[in-house]
Amino acid sequence: MRFASDNGSGAAPEVMAALIRANDGYERSYGADAAMGRVTTLVRDLFQAPEAAVHLVATGTAANALAIATHCPPWGAAFCHTHAHVAEDECNAPEFYSGAKLVLVPGDHGKITQETLAASLATTGEGGVHGVQRGMLTLTNVTEAGTVYTPAEIKALTALAKAYDLPCHLDGARFANSLVATGVTPAEMTWQAGIDVLSLGGTKNGCLGVEAVVLFDPAKAWEFELRRKRGGHLFSKHRYLSAQMEAYLTDGLWLRLAAQANAMGQRLASGLATKPGTSQAHPVQANMQFPLWPEGTHDRLERAGAVYYRLPAPPGREVARLVTSWSTTEADVDAFLAAV
């Protein structure tokens, strides 16, 4: 009954097996390993993006911060949702790497709306040299509220940004979960929807620690490599990052893992929907949900051994954040539901 975060799970067997295979013998270091070439080919094929540049780092914060720094000047505004991970959970890393300012754009259920983004775009930079300039757009899918943007929704937002020639980034820490939830292709969710650079998460979905940054336009690939090195994020024994990502993207493993996480999320939500006095703060669309339930439930679940985050709640209610992962089982969910 561990629902605190998908990063509490371990790595999938296929990923571990690849890591063990990768350990054999000598290999070139700093990204020149043979597996990295195969990773690039895999990403290009999966995304129908034969020119894309692909780079690996070990943490999602590194992926996001480097992607933002590569696309937003120090005097620029990076537009993001008020509660985006880059704004709330990365201790200023995007600002540290880029020098830019995060401009917070509100919206219900973790999603920026066209209206709020248009308003923020319209006013930013109008003061000439005195204020930050329009810099870039950064979205998150799956959002921090557990909801999912469709490609059409993403395209509508990137179109607003592109009217000002702004590059668009997608924080895909849970990218595979968003694909499974919508049934679209990687290309549809990204470059076909106006995304220029993607943080493609592996860690939360069955890897040990690896994220790919995919630059659909490779023009800034060398700059990215220099920023990665300067940030201390270039692995010497890079083969271990490559091996994880290769296994993750091979034979649809990433989608199978995400499908399990999402299915368990739906099972959990369906079960909770039958409990009296229980509702959801946001639509449940992937592997993260925020149920409200009657007071006393937290303590009862704790006694039963459930682990998750408690969030601030309105009077008389309690709010939880529950995250399912690739390793969540039906038994886990059912035991939790029984304890509720």
Added chain:
Amino acid sequence: MRFASDNGSGAAPEVMAALIRANDGYERSYGADAAMGRVTTLVRDLFQAPEAAVHLVATGTAANALAIATHCPPWGAAFCHTHAHVAEDECNAPEFYSGAKLVLVPGDHGKITQETLAASLATTGEGGVHGVQRGMLTLTNVTEAGTVYTPAEIKALTALAKAYDLPCHLDGARFANSLVATGVTPAEMTWQAGIDVLSLGGTKNGCLGVEAVVLFDPAKAWEFELRRKRGGHLFSKHRYLSAQMEAYLTDGLWLRLAAQANAMGQRLASGLATKPGTSQAHPVQANMQFPLWPEGTHDRLERAGAVYYRLPAPPGREVARLVTSWSTTEADVDAFLAAV
């Protein structure tokens, strides 16, 4: 015959086994894993430093840059050897993280001398507010030239720095090799010799990718944690870093691995010493050496399948950088010597 770098080797079996064990089940994330507690205890015991704060990162550049940033103000000078890794091989990461200036101190065979350090300390900051201020000292052991400082040599240098109240850092990317080479204890090589903060390398010596930053005075531990997060270097599935470091430091594995690397270095040097026209650019004291040999040797070795770096050489000679590792075998060395 792979002598390009110790980071071309894989991970030791004990480390891989620990990683596999660590993968089982759920675990707390972001450094709250149980294994991290054991790592801290191991480091404190091995270093006889019961108060030390211990933090893990995945790359040596991250360890160094964060250690320097935590101890040197943005207007400070970090004194380092002219050819230190932090100066030449980290693409400005120390400056990026700290804002400080690296002041290069020359010395033969990769080692700062008391005279050159004293001279540099005496002149820096004398111009008042106009120039950078004395900030900190950062040494490297094993040095970039493959030589080793003794604790007495380190103490003599840190004493010069401490006369100005400067903190002292040791880049120990090959720290275990320096211990084996000198036969001293971790405490003698560090805090007893005036070192305040250590980058304790694991990656090059049998791990996949892990370095510990050891703060002998824990006063700055929380600042370090914030800088690590802000740099994107805090692992969510931190257990995999802990598992590596725990295995590495358990039952003397780190010293056994380094002993093998150093022994193979000595075997290689002894063999080369018998070859006509071959000499060493620097004393061979650990697992890295820089032989000079007659023209034509590079090509002969390449045809034989040897892999290593070629360096600029004086007329009529060739210079190589040869690094042995924990996985170098006597057969590797002997085959190389035969090919020479």
Added chain:
Amino acid sequence: MRFASDNGSGAAPEVMAALIRANDGYERSYGADAAMGRVTTLVRDLFQAPEAAVHLVATGTAANALAIATHCPPWGAAFCHTHAHVAEDECNAPEFYSGAKLVLVPGDHGKITQETLAASLATTGEGGVHGVQRGMLTLTNVTEAGTVYTPAEIKALTALAKAYDLPCHLDGARFANSLVATGVTPAEMTWQAGIDVLSLGGTKNGCLGVEAVVLFDPAKAWEFELRRKRGGHLFSKHRYLSAQMEAYLTDGLWLRLAAQANAMGQRLASGLATKPGTSQAHPVQANMQFPLWPEGTHDRLERAGAVYYRLPAPPGREVARLVTSWSTTEADVDAFLAAV
């Protein structure tokens, strides 16, 4: 009829006279001039702060950015009003100098309320290492809305910040205007109300270009000097900054100039109050006001030669920003009112 900004006015005759006197002969550079000593004494006396450290820079943005950088760590949050000058009009300078994040706190009429600040303080940093930490509070008086905090209001806000041991900064680009508006002493408005560091504006109120940064606790004075130099803000011919500030603070000139600006603001507001269909967006308390008037007024005023900023307005209305200064005359105001 120039009401665009108080920085459209020139320098007061007394300030120019001092500048001319200061030009005579040789003088020590970089802040070691004799006049700087007198400035420090003047500030200490006027603020009843015998220990205060005083430093001069030429722009308000430099004063604010350096003050913030000296008091907020790179992983800290600087709490400021949503529309503070540091947030909207300094092109990221505070973030550039400090590395910190500005956390925007809303409130009507340009003023942070106790409720909004308490709420922002309570939630910031609660996520541990993942988010920015509580760093400092920065207020502005006169506010960007032309309103004025009383010392009691400031004290109530700084008390909330000090409950978390946060330093408090006051952006006093129009500090003299706030003193005149409230009738309190410099000490009452600053350190007695919990302010630790003040940007004391001279430029907008009759100087050419000079601001004093007053550190009521001098412990960080040397750090400030290094940051100033590192930012390129230390004047070599510093005597010209000193001369301006000395004249400005001598014999109450600063208060006389501000009194004229405020009085002309009141005269303007009183006159506008008699115009049909005209109201004020914010209470008029100093030398800046934001009247709403009927459509067509802008064009009529422009034809009459009036200069000021037009702001976004609700349907059927127009909004102006009108700023009076030390050099605004009754004739200016009356001509403007006649043209309305």
Added chain:
Amino acid sequence: MRFASDNGSGAAPEVMAALIRANDGYERSYGADAAMGRVTTLVRDLFQAPEAAVHLVATGTAANALAIATHCPPWGAAFCHTHAHVAEDECNAPEFYSGAKLVLVPGDHGKITQETLAASLATTGEGGVHGVQRGMLTLTNVTEAGTVYTPAEIKALTALAKAYDLPCHLDGARFANSLVATGVTPAEMTWQAGIDVLSLGGTKNGCLGVEAVVLFDPAKAWEFELRRKRGGHLFSKHRYLSAQMEAYLTDGLWLRLAAQANAMGQRLASGLATKPGTSQAHPVQANMQFPLWPEGTHDRLERAGAVYYRLPAPPGREVARLVTSWSTTEADVDAFLAAV
């Protein structure tokens, strides 16, 4: 007998007169003043550079740091002389603004030689992503040793840099003195010799505090303006910067002032050449010299009231730094010589 620095002198009468004139009435702020338009025209005409972008700041450190930041990426090396002002006297400001690393290039008498620059260029960046990349060249004329580069010497150095497509900056804190010393035109000394961006000093040569940054290729003008604002270096009452620079460049004032400074330097050097036991550390070519004289001379001069800097000296000798300025008179020089 004030020879400590040219920034110990006041402003020339023509400059002060312009400042007083500029004070009259209202003027647009933040660089939109009419005088700034005239300054741009003056610079373009004097430099035969009709496209050049011209921006004003108040300090030489700001001019240099902003010029470097605009032309060197954060992972770049800015090649400069070992004793350049940007390296020794700006407390890390160039690094702070740019993120780049200053790579020190030695050379006698303050001048980089073709050999040393070629060697430094050849080795920098050869390590791929691991080290800083070649970024830009920054020269100083008049040098810190008081010597002067000819246009041919500058061209030979910039040609080496341009072989790697590097932009070239000239720190011209004493640019007028270099023109007078060589008799060449501003164009010959700058863009015709391969200089892309110039810090054109006014402060040391008769202004109160103003430097122009001249971008011969205006492509980066807007970026420069944003960096200037973000650094807090955009003056609100910008007219006072414009007025100084306009007067300075009008009717050859800048060259007349520099001619006086240089002539007094020559008079001083000629007089010293007749003194027994006195020699010069560097050729005396402009307004700064470094005589060596017998022990005891310092004290004798101090008693006579002379003011200048004492430098480290070889045994038995003393070394001084003597700077003449636009306001140095023949009487000053002769009195000094008499006291020697």
